[in-house]
Amino acid sequence: MPKEIISNDQIKAARYAKAMGHPIRMYVLELLSRQSCCYSGDLSEVLPIVKSTLSQHLKELKDAGLIQGEIEAPRIKYCLNKENWKEAQELFNRFLNNPVKIVDCQIDK
Amino acid sequence: MPKEIISNDQIKAARYAKAMGHPIRMYVLELLSRQSCCYSGDLSEVLPIVKSTLSQHLKELKDAGLIQGEIEAPRIKYCLNKENWKEAQELFNRFLNNPVKIVDCQIDK
DNA sequence: TACTTTGTTCGTAATTTCACGAACCACGAA
DNA sequence: TTCGTGGTTCGTGAAATTACGAACAAAGTA
Numbered sequence: 478m479p480k481e482i483i484s485n486d487q488i489k490a491a492r493y494a495k496a497m498g499h500p501i502r503m504y505v506l507e508l509l510s511r512q513s514c515c516y517s518g519d520l521s522e523v524l525p526i527v528k529s530t531l532s533q534h535l536k537e538l539k540d541a542g543l544i545q546g547e548i549e550a551p552r553i554k555y556c557l558n559k560e561n562w563k564e565a566q567e568l569f570n571r572f573l574n575n576p577v578k579i580v581d582c583q584i585d586k
Numbered sequence: 587m588p589k590e591i592i593s594n595d596q597i598k599a600a601r602y603a604k605a606m607g608h609p610i611r612m613y614v615l616e617l618l619s620r621q622s623c624c625y626s627g628d629l630s631e632v633l634p635i636v637k638s639t640l641s642q643h644l645k646e647l648k649d650a651g652l653i654q655g656e657i658e659a660p661r662i663k664y665c666l667n668k669e670n671w672k673e674a675q676e677l678f679n680r681f682l683n684n685p686v687k688i689v690d691c692q693i694d695k
Numbered sequence: 696t697a698c699t700t701t702g703t704t705c706g707t708a709a710t711t712t713c714a715c716g717a718a719c720c721a722c723g724a725a
Numbered sequence: 726t727t728c729g730t731g732g733t734t735c736g737t738g739a740a741a742t743t744a745c746g747a748a749c750a751a752a753g754t755a
Contacts, residue, residue: 696755698755699752700751700752700754701750701751701753705749706745706748707746709742710744711742713738714737714740716737718736719733719735720732720733723729724727724728724729725729
């Protein structure tokens with residue numbers, strides 16, 4: 478949709494950011510970045526939303542490529558998608574840790 | 587809205603992430619992180635959207651606290667909101683650079 | 696086979712987002 | 726005062742998001 482002025486990295490970073498743009502999804506991601514995996518039922522017990530809504534949030538994280546589910550008996554085990562998580566880390570690290578210049582605008586007129 | 591299970595930091599990070607969740611806004615933020623400031627008109631010339639839409643995106647970034655505008659003659663100069671930008675950096679750095687554990691779930695049953 | 700557990704999908708409703716054009720406002724210049 | 730210039734706000738649609746409950750599906754257990 479946007480022209481070539483917008484880089485692929487910016488589009489990718491925006492997609493990851495959008496997936497992170499909800500407290501519930503942030504919670505899940507942070508949990509998975511510390512705990513390696515979890516089950517939807519465990520989340521459902523703790524979070525203030527019904528399971529169908531949680532399922533939707535998990536689907537969004539999955540569609541964005543940030544997590545992945547693995548069938549395990551009656552349950553489904555969720556973990557980070559390591560590959561894409563790494564990509565997101567790199568994109569955001571590069572983006573955020575750009576040293577902010579103090580020089581004023583080029584266009585000074 | 588969410589219970590106490592979700593931390594304030596997660597809510598804040600989600601708010602920043604949401605603001606970053608569009609390629610246009612990503613573009614603006616990345617520009618400002620390299621260039622210290624810019625004018626809406628310059629962006630409008632380059633980006634494939636009309637100026638009213640751009641204005642909306644800039645407002646979202648402003649509302650999220652990531653940028654600020656300063657009136658300057660006929661134009662408005664936009665820069666990063668240094669304070670909040672720093673906060674976002676810290677939140678995301680902490681969040682993203684959590685070393686991913688390889689140990690399996692606690693709940694192994 | 697019937698029951699239970701675990702999650703997804705469906706249908707619905709309220710809200711928000713995204714994009715556009717038209718109208719408007721502030722302010723310096725003629 | 727009138728005219729540009731530069732942006733914002735308003736009004737409007739189309740589409741996406743968020744949330745819920747009900748219904749459904751898969752797979753192990755009685």
